[in-house]
Amino acid sequence: MTDDYINFKQTAKDSFEAGDYAPMAARLAGAAEELVAACGAGPGLHVLDVGAGTGNAAVAAARAGARATAADLTPAMVRAGRERTRAEGLPVDWDEADIEDLPYAEGTFDRVLAVFTANFAPRPRTAAAEMLRVLRPGGVLGLANWTPTGFAAAMSRALADLGPAPEACDDFSSPFLWGDEKELTALLGAAVEPVRLERRQLVWHFPSAGALWEELERDGGPAAARESMPEQEYARIREAALAVVAGHAETAGDGIAVTNEYLLAVVRRTA
Template sequence: MTGTIDTTDTDAAADRALKARHRAMWALGDYPSVAVELIPELGPVLVAAAGVRPGDRVLDVGAGAGNAAVPAAVAGARVTASDLTPELFVAGRAFAARHGVQVEWEEGDAEALPYEDGAFDVVLSCIGVMFAPHHQRAADELVRVCRPGGTIGLLSWTPQGFVGDMFRAMKPFAPAPPPGAQPPPLWGDEDHVRALLGDRVTDVTTTREVLTTDRFATPEAWRDHWKTVYGPTVAVYRGIADDADKVAALDRDLAAVAASADRGTGSTVMDWEYLVLTARRSG
């Protein structure tokens, strides 16, 4: 007797395990300090590009500690911040309180958002949704929860920029990605994102900008800070902690990435390229 094996339950279990690892990874280190100290300008850039207005219903996907959600609330919007890692919400609530605004913080998977179709006027993600492993699923959700005529706004690190180089340096030391997972910096490739969104959006606009980081004295100082605060990097180092040669090699390779990007004299100055993309939901 023959039959077909139902892999639905197996696939669902594997997906839950993958998301649990992602949640744990982003809870490592101190990502809120990265958002506040290194990349604070990115959220306001995205909010401005998306044209957030008072009274707009805004969803920030992969909100982290609210680097886009809080500026959107400051602009007068009614904001929901969604993230797979609710451990980040403690810092997010404190960030919102410092700015005197209210934000709704809700745990949610970017690939299966717990909201109705067309629930939001503006759907944002500032270097958040790019880390969802299955890009098409995540893009489908961004479109689904945005109302017809509403705005989708994304800010993502580019593949050819500094962060793309950093991920390439870490890749040989990290576990192989699960089947179907795609590299995060692809969200910084305009053609890739246009293909993900397809004809469900119109009026696509893109700009490439750079974030200048100048707070580190040397490339090695950046590396030593980054390996303690940035979840994906912390996770890679933990995975090779028992192999001193690999740790030394990754130390060398990350410092080399920063050194190649350094244009400073007397201190390390790096430009981290990102893509801002906005689009209007069709219909």
């Protein structure tokens, strides 16, 4: 592993340690619930929520009667997720684990779910191979990922200077290619057969563009970078982000609505 790779992993951990992920987790919960339903996670099935954050997919799977395990790279997410599921009385097992090096035996799970997390992996082919390795033959992999042309991708470009990008590898030029049907199918390879590939939307409501930015500031990247970045540079990035919001938002009542497109992908491991 190169120093750049190690630094990227540590920066990812630090950004989530610094931020308050709860508001964003709430905004993503609907997509996790849809994915759990689309994958048929329920009684008698062992489900892994990888890159779980605070456990949206694991919570939905446990509520559906499945045996749920949640794994996340960041200790803060594991602590918060464990507290959440304990408070809700849900029997979810929690592990600190990297999507590129999962600590489970081959074929452990009947369902493997990743909700807006696979795109954080700097080695996409490794991440895909690991998710399929721990999935039993005939099991289902469910993914939700932002599309390359949506709001999240545009915002990511605006925020690119807030921290180091992962080194280029695997010939996968953009993390948002996880949200492209053709690219995702090629990435997962011949070991799977598509069950469902469908573009969906999450609509987020905010009082204003400024309120959206304030939530982003609390949610990791901006929170971690603000302390070390020159004020003028940080202001430039903020203005670029607000311009992205202006290009995607619509007036909704007394506030704004931002539509965020994602790809819901359900595939079956065939070998």
